[in-house]
Amino acid sequence: MTSSPQPDPFVALWQTAPKPDTHHLAHDVRRLNQLHQRLNRSILAILCGIAVLLVFEEATGRLASHGILSVAWTLAIVTGVARHRRAQCNRSDALTLDTVNLLKSMIARAQKDLFLARCLYAGVPCGAALGTLVIKLVSAGSAPSATTLHSRLQLIQTGAGIAALIIMIVTGLILARSRSRQVQELSEKLKLIEADL
């Protein structure tokens, strides 16, 4: 079947498809790659610039965060770069996988996203409710403080917190819906491919 002496008419017909114009393709590929790298470098330069600015502001005492902010920012950049590099390597590995393993890796990624989405829409409100409960329990035992002075500020904080919570829940629900559909579809495809013929 593989090396049949007579050429298959389908193969012969398929091979006659017109050849694409490749004259500029290599240069386009190189240009796109360069643009992509330039964008990455620009983003990194901006993030590093902000880090330098933070360090400067903290060193001159204009920002009273005692170096915590700049350290956190720098750590976030380093972590981000490391994760980006890892993701690039993973993507490159995934390209050369066979189809079954590619589907498996896609299912694993979708399941991970589904878990994160569930954390967003179920975990976050539960955590918030638990936190509120704990704070109420703790504050019930202690003497009333001067919080009444900042009642407006508290109201704004509560409002912002609730808004953030709602956004997280809605985002989580949307993400979970799409990811669960993706997991289901991919699993069906994988089942179909792995089916014993």
Added chain:
Amino acid sequence: MSNIAELEQIIEVHAAMVRRIASAYERHPDRVDDLAQDVWIAVWQALPRLNDQTMLKSYIARITQNICVTHVRRALVRQTQPLTDTLPDRALPIDEASAHAAQLTRLIEAVRNLPDNLKAVVILYLEEMPIKEIAQALGIGESNASVRLHRAKSALRLSLGDPS
């Protein structure tokens, strides 16, 4: 792989294959071009990992297949114009060339309409890859690949008749 001349050479040899595979997954010619460009960027990045240069064709075919599979998963179901960029072969007379182009378009359409598990096998077969390499690229057994290929060819014959 930083040498652009080397990439140009590889593109020159395998561009037609990449485009044929992409056009079996995507109808819209512009999106086929975009897919091909994505493939070549990925090939450029992934090429240093290739140890055996004799496997270059199946390596590129596998990358193309994976990118197309990922593209199809992401894309919404689109009802667009059928592939219209299959130009007639200049070596053939006009009538014969247009008949040939129509037959080729029908073949591409028939391949595109195959179920995914058959489509993947038949595309690699049409790219003249041996059954062993097809099985490796898809992560299935050789006998499994053979059965699928047989089914895919039967389905093609059913919808096209015998092209010879």
